[in-house]
Amino acid sequence: xRISTFLNVHLVSDSTGETLNAVLRAVAPLFEGVTxxxxxxxxxxxxxxxxxxxxxxxxxxxxxxxxxxxxxxRDVLVDHCKRLGIxxxxxxxxxxxxxxxxxxxRAGEKTGSxxxxxxxxxxxxxxxxxxxxxxxxxxxxxFNQAEVxxxxxxxxxxxxxxxxxxxxxxxxxxxxxxxKAPIPQALLELNKPLVVGLRVSPxxxxxxxxxxxxxxxxxxTSEYVDEDAVREEITDANRLFERQNWPVIDVxxxxxxxxxxxxxxxxxxxxxx
Amino acid sequence: xRISTFLNVHLVSDSTGETLNAVLRAVAPLFEGVTxxxxxxxxxxxxxxxxxxxxxxxxxxxxxxxxxxxxxxRDVLVDHCKRLGIxxxxxxxxxxxxxxxxxxxRAGEKTGSxxxxxxxxxxxxxxxxxxxxxxxxxxxxxFNQAEVxxxxxxxxxxxxxxxxxxxxxxxxxxxxxxxKAPIPQALLELNKPLVVGLRVSPxxxxxxxxxxxxxxxxxxTSEYVDEDAVREEITDANRLFERQNWPVIDVxxxxxxxxxxxxxxxxxxxxxx
Numbered sequence: 001x002r003i004s005t006f007l008n009v010h011l012v013s014d015s016t017g018e019t020l021n022a023v024l025r026a027v028a029p030l031f032e033g034v035t036x037x038x039x040x041x042x043x044x045x046x047x048x049x050x051x052x053x054x055x056x057x058x059x060x061x062x063x064x065x066x067x068x069x070x071x072x073x074r075d076v077l078v079d080h081c082k083r084l085g086i087x088x089x090x091x092x093x094x095x096x097x098x099x100x101x102x103x104x105x106r107a108g109e110k111t112g113s114x115x116x117x118x119x120x121x122x123x124x125x126x127x128x129x130x131x132x133x134x135x136x137x138x139x140x141x142x143f144n145q146a147e148v149x150x151x152x153x154x155x156x157x158x159x160x161x162x163x164x165x166x167x168x169x170x171x172x173x174x175x176x177x178x179x180k181a182p183i184p185q186a187l188l189e190l191n192k193p194l195v196v197g198l199r200v201s202p203x204x205x206x207x208x209x210x211x212x213x214x215x216x217x218x219x220x221t222s223e224y225v226d227e228d229a230v231r232e233e234i235t236d237a238n239r240l241f242e243r244q245n246w247p248v249i250d251v252x253x254x255x256x257x258x259x260x261x262x263x264x265x266x267x268x269x270x271x272x273x
Numbered sequence: 274x275r276i277s278t279f280l281n282v283h284l285v286s287d288s289t290g291e292t293l294n295a296v297l298r299a300v301a302p303l304f305e306g307v308t309x310x311x312x313x314x315x316x317x318x319x320x321x322x323x324x325x326x327x328x329x330x331x332x333x334x335x336x337x338x339x340x341x342x343x344x345x346x347r348d349v350l351v352d353h354c355k356r357l358g359i360x361x362x363x364x365x366x367x368x369x370x371x372x373x374x375x376x377x378x379r380a381g382e383k384t385g386s387x388x389x390x391x392x393x394x395x396x397x398x399x400x401x402x403x404x405x406x407x408x409x410x411x412x413x414x415x416f417n418q419a420e421v422x423x424x425x426x427x428x429x430x431x432x433x434x435x436x437x438x439x440x441x442x443x444x445x446x447x448x449x450x451x452x453k454a455p456i457p458q459a460l461l462e463l464n465k466p467l468v469v470g471l472r473v474s475p476x477x478x479x480x481x482x483x484x485x486x487x488x489x490x491x492x493x494t495s496e497y498v499d500e501d502a503v504r505e506e507i508t509d510a511n512r513l514f515e516r517q518n519w520p521v522i523d524v525x526x527x528x529x530x531x532x533x534x535x536x537x538x539x540x541x542x543x544x545x546x
Contacts, residue, residue, distance in 0.1 A: 005376065007375075016528075016530035016531060016533065018299070018530065019292075019298075021441065022291045026292045027365055027368050027380075031376060031380055034376060034378075039541075040541060041541075042537055042538055043534050043535060063371060063375050089368060089371050094362060095296055095300050095362060098336060098360050099280075103280065103307060107303040120301075132436075159402075159405060160401050163401060163436060168294065255289075256398060258316065261288075261289040261315035264290075265314070268314075
């Protein structure tokens with residue numbers, strides 16, 4: 001029997017906690033047999049809010065990761081943790097120091113609300129709206145305004161991949177290849193966006209689709225999961241990718257994030273040219 | 274005239290780069306007048322891939338932030354940057370050291386691909402799928418399986434907020450309040466999810482909607498933007514929130530991330546009870 005260690009992790013942010021969250025997701029899996037118990041506090045900007053955090057840290061001792069710009073609040077948090085013997089790490093300090101040295105200037109003390117409303121932020125919201133409106137082959141005639149267009153057969157994770165790219169600020173459309181359905185000329189003639197074909201192995205696809213049908217209580221004998229039909233469907237898709245000279249990413253063993261990262265790499269390569 | 278300083282920022286990850294990205298988004302706005310030029314390299318797992326990165330770092334000197342677990346690759350990157358006089362920061366090292374001390378164990382050297390496929394990952398994908406399928410009042414009869422349900426009039430950012438929450442692993446449904454349209458009984462009887470009303474100021478809402486109509490080249494004289502009609506619409510919504518005893522978040526001056534963070538705080542409060 002494996003015994004799991006539980007670790008209370010307190011994430012304290014004066015902003016939206018995205019950085020702390022990403023760090024926890026990256027670090028936690030590196031410690032086998034350790035189950036982090038996450039305690040998150042966002043938008044902590046007053047002493048009153050911080051006092052509630054301190055009480056909970058005291059009740060659930062563990063480690064503290066924080067991003068707080070205001071010096072008075074930081075000091076209270078750090079002192080309190082020191083007295084409790086709880087390690088508390090100001091997550092961004094090293095990065096800030098590095099930038100300050102390199103740029104020979106001091107970082108300001110802006111908190112999240114100002115931050116969030118910068119250009120980058122609006123770009124991401126715009127990308128998200130665009131991506132939602134151009135999901136699943138909607139509005140193909142506007143696909144030339146996308147930065148990335150994903151093409152693939154059903155169940156190749158086009159939608160979640162599109163949303164992840166949108167979160168990175170990339171306007172993404174996606175188009176489902178459906179057996180025997182015509183492919184719009186507008187898709188074949190795209191010249192602005194990076195069009196990427198999503199490839200998948202037939203065995204994997206059949207397994208995914210069977211599960212999908214099960215979860216919908218649907219009949220599992222249709223062409224949608226017939227082995228020969230699925231193989232033909234995939235061969236047709238791969239031929240299309242080749243004919244169009246679209247780069248292809250095999251999603252068979254890739255997570256959404258990895259597929260997205262590979263697409264961002266392709267985009268960077270293209271922009272570098 | 275303000276002169277902007279440009280800073281080459283190289284983000285090098287053996288995984289999907291989400292942490293590096295979040296850090297850049299948090300740090301960059303703190304340096305006024307500095308425009309970061311982002312160079313991202315994801316899934317860097319071989320010497321050949323790293324050599325391309327090194328060449329680009331050399332061509333565009335600046336700062337380097339990295340998350341690379343494999344010691345041989347790290348060493349090459351660090352040595353190279355040292356020789357070039359370029360600061361390179363291993364972003365997660367401090368956090369790893371802190372956990373190692375606290376837990377009295379060593380972190381493994383897993384890279385991203387393994388990491389990404391943990392339980393947390395599947396939870397997020399599931400949340401994303403759920404949220405897409407329950408956007409904009411779709412499938413209200415399944416809303417009891419959501420963790421959060423957002424209710425608000427048109428243009429209160431229900432969809433992007435839902436997607437952000439889904440990215441944090443929260444199954445989120447949302448329901449649009451449309452003047453004179455009936456409200457389904459199923460929505461009023463929800464007992465499992467946290468239902469949150471999104472409130473907005475009439476002036477702000479009218480401004481947003483006017484812009485929206487402009488961008489659609491639509492007629493801007495409809496009830497959709499009529500001042501009295503909009504005020505009544507908002508009053509009705511606020512009354513509903515009160516009658517139902519739903520907590521309310523004012524989105525007037527909040528970014529999507531801030532609204533989401535406030536909702537996550539509400540959720541944490543509720544779960545703590």
